[in-house]
Amino acid sequence: xxxxxxxxxxxxxxxxxxxxxxxxxxxxxxxxxxxxxxxxxxxxxxxxxxxxxxxxxxxxxxxxxxxxxxxxxxxxxxxxxxxxxxxxxxxxxxxxxxxxxxxxxxxxxxxxxxxxxxxxxxxxxxxxxxxxxxxxxxxxxxxxxxxxxxxxxxxxxxxxxxxxxxxxxxxxxxxxxxxxxxxxxxxxxxxxxxxxxxxxxxxxxxxxxxxxxxxxxxxxxxxxxxxx
Numbered sequence: 386x387x388x389x390x391x392x393x394x395x396x397x398x399x400x401x402x403x404x405x406x407x408x409x410x411x412x413x414x415x416x417x418x419x420x421x422x423x424x425x426x427x428x429x430x431x432x433x434x435x436x437x438x439x440x441x442x443x444x445x446x447x448x449x450x451x452x453x454x455x456x457x458x459x460x461x462x463x464x465x466x467x468x469x470x471x472x473x474x475x476x477x478x479x480x481x482x483x484x485x486x487x488x489x490x491x492x493x494x495x496x497x498x499x500x501x502x503x504x505x506x507x508x509x510x511x512x513x514x515x516x517x518x519x520x521x522x523x524x525x526x527x528x529x530x531x532x533x534x535x536x537x538x539x540x541x542x543x544x545x546x547x548x549x550x551x552x553x554x555x556x557x558x559x560x561x562x563x564x565x566x567x568x569x570x571x572x573x574x575x576x577x578x579x580x581x582x583x584x585x586x587x588x589x590x591x592x593x594x595x596x597x598x599x600x601x602x603x604x605x606x607x608x609x610x611x612x613x
Contacts, residue, residue, distance in 0.1 A: 424536050425510035431560035432507040433590035446609040447500035452602055495546050515541035526555040526564045527578040528599045587612040
């Protein structure tokens, strides 16, 4: 386990008229931009995509609990340069995510891609290339059984570390993701279904920091999360 940019007016004698005209011409253009976004773009913007360009570094610890078993990996990532520092209980490795050079860096990068995806999936909907998507207006969420909107994305059969995989995002009218499923190789049955919980705001970027399956025996969550 892809930014949107939001004209001179004739000068009027009354400044107040100029201000009113400017307001009434700009506001509709912003509304039109929002209405013309695709669903992946709308979800990404709900989570603060427009603020991502301000991010210089992001640090987080990726945690997984399966019953009594716990493991974790920590990262510091500089998106503008590609520099990643990867840490486990036994290893520390710094490499460039844009160009992993050897088997150790590739192995670390595979873990980073997976763990980053769990954290930043709403943005990956826009960042990633080679994906196709379909939509359903109403679908039953796998865990809560709530009727939600459904976005299904599928990755192409070539490229990346896990080509051909598919994800189903269940989201509400505000484009907030409530649950998702991962389907390895686009198989029909889900490989894993989890909730999206404990949403937190980091400098206008919103992130879900906890996921769990229907039993609660599988929990995936983020700690030591900092964005600068």
